[in-house]
Amino acid sequence: MNARGGRRDALRMEVGACCARVGADPLLVQGAGGNASWKDGDTMWVKASGTWLAEAQRSDIFVPVDLAHLRTAIAAGDLDAVPRALADGALRPSIETLMHALMPQAVVLHLHAVEVLAHLVRPGFTCPAPAPWCWVDYHKPGSALAGAIAACLRRQPDAQIIFLQNHGVVIGGADAGEVEAILSSLLACLRTAPVAPVAPAAPSGTAASAMAPLTLVPDAGIQQLALDPRLYKRLRNEWALCPDHVVFLGAQAECHGDAASFTAARNAGARARLAFIAGVGVYADKDFGAARTAQLRCYYDVLARQPSGAALTVLSAPQLAELLDWDAERYRLAMAG
Template identity: 40%
Template sequence: MLRSSEFEALLDLSARIGADPELVQGAGGNTSIKEGDTLWIKASGLWLAEARQRDIMVPVALDPLLDALDRDDPAAEKAQDFVIEELNLSGLRPSIETTVHALMPQKVVIHVHCVATIAAAVQTNAAAIAAERLAGIPYAFIPYARPGLPLARAIGERIDADTAVLVLGNHGLAVAADTIEEAALLLVDVSDRFAGLVRSAPAADLPALSRLAVNSAYRLPECEGLHDAATDLESCRIAAGGSLYPDHVIFLGKGSVIAAPEDTALSIEEHFLEAGETLPPLLLFPGKGVLVLKDITAGALAMARCLSDVAARIPASARLRYLTDAENAELLGWDAEKYRQQLNRAGQVLQ
């Protein structure tokens, strides 16, 4: 299929930002371009980092989708009914945030889970932080709403034709422009404005962690940065408070498992199995480091890294807005996210 030069440029940008864990983790984030009446958007469950390795974009009929959104038609939630099948050669499913991209009038939309932005967007005064950091940029702050139709509705109520940046409470960042180059530059500008101090963390106690993992389903992670969420006690305290953003819930479960002083990985494992519950992918041992499941998926591993990266950027004095029990349950019971979880388990396991 013949693609425009702008489409090709979007694939290049998608691959580049998808390879940056400070912007995108695993299958998170999405990009889109509007060409005529067609919205091309990243498929659900696929990785932006693979944009040059495989087909990741899905064609969606833009006007019918917007009409459905105006009518509050539930079909707009998944957007599958609006896929242009004759152009969807790989049979992909649209991103769960297709409606968000459709609502933005600009040609190009880039949605990322920028860790610096998330670190601000989870604070109770996130709207004030955004106002200070984004002075001079036409932006909107969107309080947390579940991705999909609830988020699209919240955005529709708060944007106008000039809005170029969305700061999504407890979620992330979206930028929009009429060219790929402008969108890329805006993403860099906004990300830089949210960048701040990053707390350093002590090194992990690898011998102690190795002992704690004996006879369990857990192991040491290869990435040393994962340990920061546990060795930095401020970050560990933040993690202990609960879930801060949707993809944490989807890939790591509700909140974080913080080991008690007497716990081992095996004792935690036995507790979960006795309760008939799924083993958590990540265990935090305060002051020592973390252990991960031996068969942890790539998506969960990426979100474990994200936890360290976000927590280290949250000031110790910050007051945080955690996702509520109802918001956690809504994410875990949502069909669209169950699809992403299924793809994650089926094709993204680290051996």
């Protein structure tokens, strides 16, 4: 094997190990959320849509795309360019492939890190970041977001950190080690303690029976969304915080003051797969799945880190509509399970 081939394999292993580490931490990655890439000459390897970063060392989750083609398109201002996969297979490149191509660094990591998101969903963000950074207002993932990032990088071409409002953070570095070091420093300066949990009441057999066929979600944090009046109030009024949250869990939360209200709604024809019963608990159907549960836990983790009375920025009705009526996200949802 020549020197370049050896370096290529080493970089692939290095990035795969990094992805597996961050992907195993639900405060950094939730299910199929987030993505990563590395560049090798005119080829860029990017995470496939709907795959899990946690599986990076166990499964082949990366797709090689023609980086030269993307750079030519970017130089011409064509941010709707469709990535050209350089290998046959069923996997599609991430819907955020253009974002990775825009970043000049060799390794790029995009995460929905809870400690960062807790700040990005509030107005007036500031951060003593450990590397040059810039801010991008919320845009639909894909070409719209890529266009905003391109403008950001024209203003600050040395940026290694890009904060995406209501979405997440992008970090670029010469190698995976540099990216992880920046991430570690960033988390240290943004870390926020969650609110103390509210003790659950004794379980009620009557409530459980009334909620059938939904069952209690087996996660103590998620249950706080119904048990803690502060979080329940935010849940009712500030549900649509992040794009992945909306794609996996819907544009609205089904909230009920008691189990009887849920039963009445169901008798009237409602068929929710997820319901929040104030002071009682959070219930989901049997097909709710690990990917949706991960997104719901992320939502709790973000809300639990909000200062009392802090205003939050939620996605607007048009922003919700464009996310939910999008074939690329339907594909990712199906792949994620």
